[in-house]
Amino acid sequence: MGLHDDRDDSDFRSTLDDLTVAHDPHDLPIIAQRVVALAESHGRMIELFSFVSRSNTRMLRLNRYSYALGLHQTAEYWNLDHVPESDFVESLIFSKHLRSLSSRMFSAGDVILYRNEGALMHAGIVEGDIIRSKWGMEGSIYRHSTFSIPRRFGSEIAFFQVAEHEDLIRRMREYPDNR
DSSP: OOOOOOTTOHHHHHHHHHHHSSOOGGGHHHHHHHHHHHHHHTTOOEEEEEOOOTTOTTGGGOOHHHHHHTGGGSTGGGGOSSOOOHHHHHHHHHTTSEEEEOTTSOOTTOEEEEEETTEEEEEEEEETTEEEEEOSTTOOEEEEOTTOSOGGGOSEEEEEEEOOHHHHHHHHHHGGGOO
16 A cells, blocks of 8 residues: 655645644634645645534544544543543553554554654544544544645654554553553
């Protein structure tokens, strides 16, 4: 499986940064339309997969990592008092709950992690040659080519196979006490 490497289109990715950072949450529907239109005008692939409405307060607890790891699919996740952040994901890599994969050995359902200068910034779900990811706490979920993402999300990628959701939820319950 080969993902298109278009990470060097800095004008496009910088414009995505401008569109998707520091916005009024009421503007999210307009921003989603502008993101898709920008991609089309640059010959890039971005589709709106799901719009996250401010009125759905439960979905506001869904961030890029809980979405990519599939934690939101478990009832237990919604009872936790915190959401996974980059330090938690780093702990999953260290503990082997995320198993590193070769850039040629990943498959649908695996997770892609994005880094910017070494710092973990973003995560998505592999769907063939396309990535599905959530952009921000109040952001929408998009299907996009590998690097049709805001520049701040980074250009360094790695693929991982995810442990069972029950193991990840157990780690999340323990994590605040084991930092």
